[in-house]
Amino acid sequence: MTKDKALHALMLTMGYGCVAIGLFHVLLGNSAIPGESSAGPTIDSLGRFFGAIFAGYGVAWIQAARRSPIRTTAVRRLAGILFLGGLGRILSLAVHGWPHWFQVALGIVELALPPLFLWLARTDSEQ
Template identity: 70%
Template sequence: MARAKVLRGLVLAMGYACVAIGLFHVLLGNASIPGAESAGATIDSLGRFFGAIFAGYGLAWLWAARQSPIPAAAVRVLTGVFLLGALGRLLSLAVDGWPHDFQVALGVLELVLSPLLFWLADAEEKALRGRVTQAVPQSP
């Protein structure tokens, strides 16, 4: 049951954080990205567009959090997208070098949270199956 509570808390946190971060990027454009304040209109447009997509990604996390139980398949897909973003950061590091320290911290967070979310993905489904099994009377 503790794993199920941790899963629910993380899924909600992911949803709210992604929606907030996405809207922050939509509203502030280049100013929301450390070191990109003077990147120009093309990067500003791209950042605002991806901010909207990220807010939508957060809404998908919130949708998953509203289900009972939280669907493991949805958590795995959303976590896979999250991990792909972290791998993109690693590719960028290999190609272009170290980004701003804040981006490094985000990458570490993404690499740490992804395995945890994969591990917890079916926690509520398992907890529900356990309760159903206990409620079913055993035949003689």
């Protein structure tokens, strides 16, 4: 598989995954958050709102993947947003301690995937 095909496949996987996760949070609210099903209505409202935003983020990945050629700038921006989310998890860990193990796993993915996206999106002139 070429780098371009791998990038396209990873971007679509990311996009559809984010849409699915976002809609899951919109529909299930607090029940979608591991260990937090008993959180109150304020957290439920916030979670459903951010679920919709995350679904929109997924749509942005899908749209970027459908461009030909794929725009490196779009990949960099979307990967940067994902990385920023991972940094937010580190900040939360520093301030409040260790979250549910699944949130830790998500943080690792959020910090590991952006460099892969950036590497796959590099043009020949940037190497």
